Amino acid sequence: MKYVIIGNSTAAVGCVEGIRSVDQEGPITVISDEPYPAYSRPLISYLLQGSTTEEKMRTRPADFYEKNGVTLLSGKKAVRIDDARKTVGLESGESLPYDRLLIAAGSRPFIPPMAGLDRVEKKFTFMKLDDAKALEAALTPESRVLIVGAGLIGLKCAEGIRGRAGSITVVDLADRILPSILDETGSKMMQEQIESNGIGFLLGDSVAEFGKDRAHLKSGKTVEFDLLVVAVGVRPNTELASQAGCEVGRGIAVDERSATSVPDIYAAGDCCECRDITTGQRRVLAILPNAYLQGEAAGVNMAGGEKSFANAVPMNAIGFFGLHVLTAGSYDGEEIVETKPGVYKKLVVKDNLLKGFILIGEIARAGIYTSLIREQTPLDTVDFDLLKQKPQLMAFTARRRAEKLGGAK
């Protein structure tokens, strides 16, 4: 069995490990248009901050490819999938045959049309190692940085460069930060934390037009800058899949086995959409754990094993200047809220299930909550009053606890 994987990030690593858990022999070829071994994208802000190094960002040991019998074609781009002949065409003209193919092409920055953007000389996106390196090369201690987008990527970028820039201003059309993972109270708390570390916000505002070194905002304000970072959103790389005839919605449609609608073509990670069990809706869950688990399931199934990844939930662990936020699931339901200085806790319950939570400041043992969501544990089978106080295994019945702690899964 010959395996080909397009992309060389988390979903690809999951796939290789999934394949090798079943088939130790079949040759695997990984195609990557980046010139690096697999590294962690979330760590690019930590790299600029100085809390990791390029070496430490590699998500697997140096002998990963060799040990797993993987041929890595780095710096090569896949441009075509011929599903009838079962080949992948590269930009360089080569053609690679496959028996099973994984598309793990991830996502790319979305840059909306913005008037005058082409006048800006020093503009960056913030998704790849090369993006971080380019930004780093341009940054000076005097740089005035304008970041468009107050989501996870824009704000992680801001934190990463805080100690190396003169000033940082973040503009967002939304009237609050991190709207995809937080509610109003949570957004406010995190905004105060980030502001108190010297980052400025212009919210509910957007760029009407760029000049060479300034942005004229809709509100009439003008922001002068030396460097611009555009971080308004990401788009799944779905083109190869569409062209191969795979069903594509917002992302490539895959089932619980990570199979696309075309035989022998699988897909995983940020390029896909999958079913969020807390809402039942299909969406792109662009988070690293999801990419690994989907990639791993794909790998096992590609190699002839049986693995289903059927309990995808959105979840995020993120911190800014030492204040941590852990969130999971969705927020439609009855709310149980607790606040005290420096701490915000919200649990959301619906249909006898824990659907979601937001924890800021006090995050200990949050995984016990996450597992209730992922396992869809009926709340009348646990002592939910105890769980409201804090996540604890005491809330389970002695029998369930004996199963959990007595065996090992």
Next chain:
Amino acid sequence: MKRVYVNEEWCLGCHLCEYNCAFAATGERDMAKALKGMEIHPKIQIEGDNRISFAVSCRHCDDPICMKSCIAGAISRRDGVIHVDKDKCVGCFTCILVCPYGAVLPAPDGHAVRKCELCTDNACGEPACVAGCPNGAIVFEER
């Protein structure tokens, strides 16, 4: 593989395992000297009320979701033991967000996490919580 298990009916809730765990990590010889007046940061935690108590530490899962979710690739399996490379860890707490047992804890400095590594990461060799349990409630065995 041998793991640490707790027999709930024998656990006294005395918290000695927490002290032995914290002590093992210091590498010191005298517990009183090592821990006196210090805030301890054990990797095993006692839960419960005045009727039931039990110790919780990493299960070294066969399907370790912490390892699969780590954003830095800092968690790996070494001879069965789920190990955190403190040098690679950036303290994002994704592992805390996913561990179903609440077995990963922030490290005292906040820049990494800590969890039970069955005393393979210190000089004890065998789990210190087990050796020091006065009622034989915590065991280290194959199941």
